[in-house]
Amino acid sequence: MNLTELPWEPLSPAEVAGLFTETPWWTAGGHAIELAVGRPVRPHSDVDVLLLRRDQLAAQRALAGWAWWAADPPGTLRPWRPGEILPADVHDIWCRPAGSEQWRVQLMLDESAGEDWVSRRDPRVRRPVDTLTRISPAGIPYLAPEIQLFYKANSPRPKDDADFDAALPQLSGEQRRWLADAIALGHDTHPWWERLTEIGAAESRKDRLA
Known part of the structure; x- marks a missing residue:
């Protein structure tokens, strides 16, 4: 059997938070x-967890007893x-509990250099690691939305456009400019890009008139 054809039964972000406690990690993707x-915002077929490549072995410890x-x-x-x-x-x-026929978590590894995420x-796009994290009211860490949208912008699909439409009103002027x-x-x-810069230009005019 092609393993990619096994069904997904993704954990919720709250369930993921109960597993990853040793090292910095972020809920990523649409979640x-x-x-x-x-x-x-929309249905999800999986759950994405971002780790820095330097911390990859912590994932094996967090998911001990799983198949990776x-x-x-x-x-x-x-x-x-x-x-x-x-x-x-x-x-x-891709990760699933040993013996299970359902994928539960997808891990994504990203790069770093010293104290910077890259x-x-x-590699021209980088910023301090400590600026990546946002925390939900339930205490779940997630990737700053402008960074997640940067990855989605590479070749946006309809679901990426939906995520952009949902997040754009929530982004500050600084976040929009960065993105x-x-x-x-x-x-x-x-x-x-035009929607981001139009909003930025409107905010600049408003600031000048204030």
Whole structure:
């Protein structure tokens, strides 16, 4: 059987929070956007957890007794051996309890340099690790929405557009400017960029008139 065809029965972000206690981690993907806006936005087929690559072995300890499968490019799942440091081109790991036929958590590894997070898509995009974290009222850590939207902006699908539409009103002017600048580094044009910069320009005019 192709392991990618096994069904997903994802944990909730609250259930994930009960597992990852040893190292910095963030709820990512669409769930991060929902935690940012404080309401459901759309259905989810999985749950994404972001870790820094340097902390990857902490995931094995957090999910002891689980089966871990690394997504080796171009997309083949293969066992992630205990204690194995994954190569830089592997950044997705699918996890399920041993003996289960259902995937429960997808781990994503991202890069860092010293105290900075570094985007795996564009190393020019970076910021201090301690600026990545937001905490929900229930105490669940999630990725700052402008960073999550930066990843979704690479090739936005309808669900990414839905997440952008939901999050945009919640973003501060500083968050919008950061996201617009980060997108502009890799895209000459982008469907989100104009909306981000239009709002930024309107806010600048308002500030000047205040």
